[in-house]
Amino acid sequence: MNPKIVYPIPIRQNTVYRTLRAYARIFFLVIAFVCVLVNLLTRTKLWSIIVIWVLLGIWRLIFSLKLVEFSIFSHGVRAGFYIVVLLGLIDYFLAPGWAETVIPICMFAMMLVMSILYFALYDRKDRHLASILLLGLYVLVAVPYSLHSWPITNWIAFSFLIAAILIFIVLIISNWRDVLYEIRNRLNMHER
Amino acid sequence: MRKKEYDPKIRKLKGGLNEKDSRMIEAFFASLEERIDLNILKRNLLFDHFCNAFDYYLDHGYSVKKIVSLMDPEHLGSFYKDNKRSYFSLDNAAIVYPLGMKYGQMPLFRLSVDLKEDIVPSILQIALDFTIKRFPTFSAVIKSGLFWHYLETTNNILLVEEEKDIPCKPISIVLRSFRSFRVFYYKKRISIEYFHVLTDGTGGTIFLNTLLGEYLRLLDHPHGYAENVLNVDEAVKPEELVNEFPKTTATKDYGTFLDKTSLQLDGKLDKIEMKRIIHYDMPIAEIKEAARKYGGSITAYVLSVLLQASRKCISAKKGLVNIQVPVNMRKFNGSKTLRNYSMYFSASKEISEIGELEDLVPEIQAQIKEKGSQAIMDQMMATTEKVIQALQHVPIFLKIPVMQIVYGWLGNNIIASCLSNLGVIEVPDEMEPYVDHYDFLLVPARPNRATSTLISFRDRLRLTITKATADPSYEEEVYRILQEDGMHIRLEGSEEYEP
Structure with a gap:
């Protein structure tokens, strides 16, 4: 059977990422297992949870990219989520007392950077609004948490969160039509 | 005005022309400018398309x-x-594809048309720029909602590309997240690879034919419009955008999609999903005659040939061999939708009972008649609708991991391969002299080792087998059976692809 070749000889396939991904999966699973084992045997603080979260974060951010709607924005918000939770975990399991201040600063910084990028890439707003809304949601969730010890409140943290919310509100007001449209779409509120 | 005046490409175009022609070109680009509201990058890209086409024409x-x-x-x-x-x-039908999608696996299919003359890329690009507006769901991107994925239209500029790679490779999301299909050219061939969320084979054929019609018009060749060659300037018809599935009138549902697992062809799966493509090009008259001889349709005959070949290429001695057959639901109710509107059934046979074609073809024909009937298909649609309604309010982040497991199990393990018959492609008489043949490719879904398609144009039929393994015994066996049955086959295909 000798068919006439009617397809181009393909360019050389780059399998580096695929190979790395395959090795990383095994490597990460082994590391996670060993860490949990050592952590349990040594009966120290639960640092293995932090290791597992880091591995999961690396896996999701480098080796398991979003297949739908991948963009700098969605990736940035995803990375922010993993970082913020990591800070929370380190604070809770290893060295308490600082994340309450640091996390709101991180959220403010993320909101600021995302908003600047959003307005800079304004004509592609349709692709990025959902990521900003998600980030805004994270910030809104953080507010009640920052007030949990009221009236002894961490005012630095609270101020940064309020600043992040203000940026978010400005963004919503300046794009309210798009925001409403986006929310309607994202909640699948159209008739099937 | 300044932007237009100083556009160097337009100035270059006007270079060797007389004043009257220069003024016409200027007016042309002024009219083009009036019709676009894009950022400067996209605007320049679109202007480039027209400048390149002008270059070709001049x-x-x-x-x-x-x-x-x-x-x-x-x-x-x-x-x-x-x-x-x-x-x-x-x-x-589309709802399941993005939910079940994994890294490196994307449900794509490819339709191509080979013309009798080399493709002019710059003209094909303009044809695409003109055609896309007629197909709003094709110019859409897929997005995630809280409960389901959905499509959102965009006016992104789509580019035609020279074919250089393995067909149906997953669309790179990192660089090109905004596309759900892509258009290639290679020598005399125009190919379109569709993400299955957009459409099925029928909708894909209509888009390809409409693009072809527009391409021929731009080359000043005779062209015409028909049911599957749309006029790009007419308004989009609402019936083309309809999801027909919920309209099923079946009162009883099919029960379950679960089926017994199928044996798989032998052969080690490679890192890449498509290892080789083989087209068996043969006269329709011969295959019709062979099918008639055994008392079946062309689909029943080819299914029987594939089952016979499978018997030789599966080392297991017991178990079912299932071949999935999509059914175009439009044939039952004449729907004009350009979206997915197909259901499927499996033609099955116990491997030890796969005998000679004389016995096999009538049995498979009976299975097609029974399992592929409108009543059964309607029941399956009712079941699909019921499942979707039940999952309506489950958040998407819960659906995705479950569907990845279920879809893999339902979709792939219960079949050994698939045979999709797109039937006879008809184009208006004016266009026919320019077309040589059509091709239709599907990618085998893991763990399937092969998948097959049928497509006919004029007096020739093309059976295409795409393989996921290097072992050539299956396609050789199919070739042997067809040849022994008197078929005069012209073989075309690809080299063996390496990862």
């Missing part, structure tokens, strides 16, 4: 007047001006 002796009439920016409509976004729910 090099080939077309008059400026003729060029302007062929490429009149009116054909763009308001597509690049109107930034309105529209929402489209995924149809019931």
Whole structure:
């Protein structure tokens, strides 16, 4: 059977990422297992949870990219989520007392950077609004948490969160039509 | 005005022309400018397309007047001006694809048409720029909602590319997240690879034919419109955008999609999903005659040949061999939808009982009649609708991991391969002399080792087998059986692809 070749000889396939991904999966699973084992045997603080979260974060951010709607924005918000939770975990399991201040600063910084990028890439707003809304949601969730010890409140943290919310509100007001449209779409509120 | 005046490409175009022609070109680009509201990058890209096409036309002796009439920016409509976004729910068949999608696996299919002359890329690009507005769901991107994925229209500029790679490779999301299909050219061939969320084979054929019609019109060849060659300037018809699945009138549902697992062809799966493509090009008359001899349709005959070949290429001695057959639901109710509207059934046979074609063809024909009947298909649609309704309020982040497992199990392990018959492709008489043949490719879904398609044009039928393994015994066996049955086959295909 000798068919006439009617397809181009393909360019050389780059399998580096695929190979790395395959090795990383095994490597990460082994590391996670060993860490949990050592952590349990040594009966120290639960640092293995932090290791597992880091591995999961690396896996999701480098080796398991979003297949739908991948963009700098969605990736940035995803990375922010993993970082913020990591800070929370380190604070809770290893060295308490600082994340309450640091996390709101991180959220403010993320909101600021995302908003600047959003307005800079304004004509592609349709692709990025959902990521900003998600980030805004994270910030809104953080507010009640920052007030949990009221009236002894961490005012630095609270101020940064309020600043992040203000940026978010400005963004919503300046794009309210798009925001409403986006929310309607994202909640699948159209008739099937 | 400044932007237009100083556009170097337009100035270059006007270079060797007389004043009248220069003025016509200027007016042409002014009219083009009026029809677009894009950022400077996209605007320049679109201008480039027209400049490149102008270059081609001028090099080939077309008059400026003729060029302007062929490429009149009116054909763009308001597509690049109107930034309105529209929402489209995924149809019931498409809904599962993004949920079950994994890294490196994307449900794509490819339709191509081979012409009798080399493709002119710059003209094909303009044809695409003009055609896309007629197919709003094709110019859409897929997005995630809280409960389901959905399509949202965009007016992104789509580019035709020279074919250089393995067909149906997953669309790179990192660089090109905005596309759900892509258009290639290679020598005399135009190929379109569709993400299955957009459409099925029938909708894909209509888009390809419409693009071809527009391409031929731009080359000033005779062209015409028909049911599957749409006029790109006419308004989009609502019935083309309908999700037909919920309209099923079945009162009883099918029960379950679960089926017994199928044996798989032997052979080690490679890192890449498509290892080789083989086209068996043969006269329709011969295959019709063979099918008639055994008392079946062409589909029943080819299914039987594939089952016979499978018997030789599966080392297991017991177990079912299932071949999935998609059924175009439009044939039952004449729907005009351009979205997915197909159901499927499996033609099955116990491996130890796969005998000679004389016995096999009538049995498979009976299975097609029974399992592929409208009543059964309607029941399956009712089941699909019921499942979707039940999952309506489950958040998408819960659906995805479950569907990845279920879809893999349902979709792939219960079949050994698939045979999709797109039937006879008809184009208006004016277009026929320019077309040589059509091809249709599907990618085998893991763990399937092969998948097959049938497509006919004029007096030839093309059976295409795409393989996921290097072992050639299956396609050789199919070839042997067909040859022994008197078929005069012309073989075409690809080299063996390496990862």
